[in-house]
Amino acid sequence: MTHPALVGLPSLVFVLVPELTRPLPEEGRADCGACPLAALPESDSAHMSDEVRCCSYHPMLPGWLVGRALRAGGVAERVVQRRMADPDGVRGAGIVPSDAHRGRYRAEARGGFGRDVTLRCPYWVGGARACGVWEHRGAVCRTWFCRHEQGVAGHHLWMTVRDTLRVVEGAIARALAHERPPPADDAPGGAKRGWYRWAAARVDGLSPGAVVCPELPSLRAALRDAFDALAAPIPDVVTARVAAVLPLPGDRVRLIGYSGWDPVDAPRSVFVFMSRLDGVTSWADAGGDPAFVAELWRAGLLEAASGAPFAPGMTVTVRRGGQEPETWHLPPDQVPEWS
Numbered sequence: 001m002t003h004p005a006l007v008g009l010p011s012l013v014f015v016l017v018p019e020l021t022r023p024l025p026e027e028g029r030a031d032c033g034a035c036p037l038a039a040l041p042e043s044d045s046a047h048m049s050d051e052v053r054c055c056s057y058h059p060m061l062p063g064w065l066v067g068r069a070l071r072a073g074g075v076a077e078r079v080v081q082r083r084m085a086d087p088d089g090v091r092g093a094g095i096v097p098s099d100a101h102r103g104r105y106r107a108e109a110r111g112g113f114g115r116d117v118t119l120r121c122p123y124w125v126g127g128a129r130a131c132g133v134w135e136h137r138g139a140v141c142r143t144w145f146c147r148h149e150q151g152v153a154g155h156h157l158w159m160t161v162r163d164t165l166r167v168v169e170g171a172i173a174r175a176l177a178h179e180r181p182p183p184a185d186d187a188p189g190g191a192k193r194g195w196y197r198w199a200a201a202r203v204d205g206l207s208p209g210a211v212v213c214p215e216l217p218s219l220r221a222a223l224r225d226a227f228d229a230l231a232a233p234i235p236d237v238v239t240a241r242v243a244a245v246l247p248l249p250g251d252r253v254r255l256i257g258y259s260g261w262d263p264v265d266a267p268r269s270v271f272v273f274m275s276r277l278d279g280v281t282s283w284a285d286a287g288g289d290p291a292f293v294a295e296l297w298r299a300g301l302l303e304a305a306s307g308a309p310f311a312p313g314m315t316v317t318v319r320r321g322g323q324e325p326e327t328w329h330l331p332p333d334q335v336p337e338w339s
């Protein structure tokens, strides 16, 4: 069965990339109908506003996807027509971010992603899915999940799907443009709409051989590797890999591994365990609880040891709200103190 994230793609995509018919993680931890990040208090570092959520972004849509949205009618057609009312970014071959949105995104994205409503996507309609072009959205939107059931391995798989879809989207667009060149960027909106609709209809009859995509073999191999990595067991010997630490009230700490939106909150004593992971000692001998180790591994807070032992202890980057990051060097078996 087609994964919900891929529903609406033309069958041509699955012919070109048969790996996309393999079961992908459901990603129930990113339940957009009950967004877990919008439910967090504003003070939480992972909070997102329910008024924008992860749609703090203006995607690029090739003409054939724009045409499919127009052809669908209803809300999809309405939001595309609304976007096209502003000619900035409405090109002959598709729709890209306006200069205004691009400028805001560059200036605000670091702190504003998920919070700043001025970054909201023009196709946003609110509600559970929030997306007016859901079945016609592009590679980046289809493959973005704030949290992953299989953590860092799931994230890697979806990013590989994204890269593959992006390349295939472009290759299809080139094949269509070769058959019928799109109108100029300054052509009237009606001419662009006509070409988008033609491209949407033509893509259904396009033969795979017409889509020239030299990158496809290596992308398909990367996809197969990413699927295999999902099933890989946790190695016996691992080392800590903490991207950032946020002190929490009380005796707890937030550890950020592969994503700030999918952290692990733990007692500070986690550092005692982590500092024993010296590249030689197994996590079991270091006193790791199997379920907790599995969660740290999922979140990308542990990685396979390189094989070379190193001095016990660990270095972590600590970020406190609004302050410059601090670097801590922790000797083994020590719970750090902070105020």
Ligand code: SF4
Pocket: 029, 030, 031, 032, 033, 034, 035, 036, 037, 038, 048, 053, 054, 055, 144, 145, 146, 147
């Ligand atoms: S993917 Fe976006 S909308 Fe869906 S749950 Fe995550 S932050 Fe919320």
Ligand code: SF4
Pocket: 054, 055, 056, 057, 058, 059, 121, 122, 123, 124, 125, 130, 131, 132, 133, 134, 137, 138, 141
């Ligand atoms: S196209 Fe849809 S999913 Fe993508 S940012 Fe816009 S509203 Fe969100």
